[in-house]
Amino acid sequence: xxxxxxxxxxxxxxxxxxxxxxxxxxxxxxxxxxxxxxxxxxxxxxxxxxxxxxxxxxxxxxxxxxxxxxxxxxxxxxxxxxxxxxxxxxxxxxxxxxxxxxxxxxxxxxxxxxxxxxxxxxxxxxxxxxxxxxxxxxxxxxxxxxxxxxxxxxxxxxxxxxxxxxxxxxxxxxxxxxxxxxxxxxxxxxxxxxxxxxxxxxxxxxxxxxxxxxxxxxxxxxxxxxxxx
Numbered sequence: 001x002x003x004x005x006x007x008x009x010x011x012x013x014x015x016x017x018x019x020x021x022x023x024x025x026x027x028x029x030x031x032x033x034x035x036x037x038x039x040x041x042x043x044x045x046x047x048x049x050x051x052x053x054x055x056x057x058x059x060x061x062x063x064x065x066x067x068x069x070x071x072x073x074x075x076x077x078x079x080x081x082x083x084x085x086x087x088x089x090x091x092x093x094x095x096x097x098x099x100x101x102x103x104x105x106x107x108x109x110x111x112x113x114x115x116x117x118x119x120x121x122x123x124x125x126x127x128x129x130x131x132x133x134x135x136x137x138x139x140x141x142x143x144x145x146x147x148x149x150x151x152x153x154x155x156x157x158x159x160x161x162x163x164x165x166x167x168x169x170x171x172x173x174x175x176x177x178x179x180x181x182x183x184x185x186x187x188x189x190x191x192x193x194x195x196x197x198x199x200x201x202x203x204x205x206x207x208x209x210x211x212x213x214x215x216x217x218x219x220x221x222x223x224x225x226x227x228x229x
Contacts, residue, residue: 002113003047005031007039007065008054013078013099017052020106023140024133027110036065048073050094050113055079066093076109107133107140111179132179134160134169141167145184149198149209151176153191161212186227189217196227 004027006014014032021027030046033039035057042048053075055062062079066072075093082098095109111132130145147162153173160167160176169176177185177193187193188207192214200208202224207214216224 001028002026002049002110003028003030004050004052005029005033005039005042005046005048006052007033007036007057007062008052008078009034009057010054013054016100017078017106020103023103024107024110025142026131036060036062036068039065040068043069043073050074050076052076052078053093055081074113076113104135107135108175108179134167134171136167136169143167145180145195146197148185148195150192150194150212150214151185186223188220188224189215190219192217202228 004021006017006029008014008017011034018029018032021029030048031042033042037059039051050073053062053066055077056079057065060068062077066075077093077096078099078101079097080099094112097105097109131142132145133140133142135141143160143162147164149161149163151173152159152161156170158169158171158173158176160169173191173193177187180193184197185193185195194207194209194214198209200210202208202216205216205221207216207224
């Protein structure tokens with residue numbers, strides 16, 4: 001569960017972000033903060049994993065507030081000012097949402113949060129279940145990364161093939177690749193990304209996963225060789 005606060009001086013921005021957040025079961029709303037001073041107080045009193053941060057606020061600007069934090073949680077910037085994007089990435093913000101942003105764009109930002117979760121302490125002998133949301137047939141579908149066998153690009157769509165399902169998503173395979181970790185997945189063809197853990201065998205220029213035979217493209221052959229070495 002991702003606990004989040006909204007830091008923005010515009011009430012309508014709070015309504016939009018919270019409305020989007022309420023639609024995702026992995027988000028838990030903590031508090032509305034209308035300036036950086038309120039946000040600092042909130043962070044002292046609550047456990048917060050994520051801040052939706054506006055930049056142009058009274059008392060203390062967004063990036064000034066961010067620099068003042070010793071151990072900031074993940075930050076997703078929400079602003080109407082594109083010119084500050086570079087500065088935001090220099091401060092290691094998770095994502096930069098330009099207002100007005102759609103629900104789909106909001107979900108992409110949250111997916112980045114999911115794939116950047118820290119591994120649980122070794123003493124617990126467990127790791128958190130990593131999931132991502134995909135938009136398919138006008139609904140958001142939550143998929144566990146561990147269930148994905150491979151991903152195939154077909155025309156204007158991408159097929160997410162899992163142990164039990166085939167989910168069709170209208171996305172570019174390059175956008176999907178950004179949501180996946182190199183430790184778990186590898187691109188083996190311009191149209192295919194496979195889950196390393198589900199590979200049964202590699203036969204020449206083919207990868208076998210269950211009953212599926214996936215081609216290895218010439219450009220991506222080194223990716224496979226590096227994985228094997």
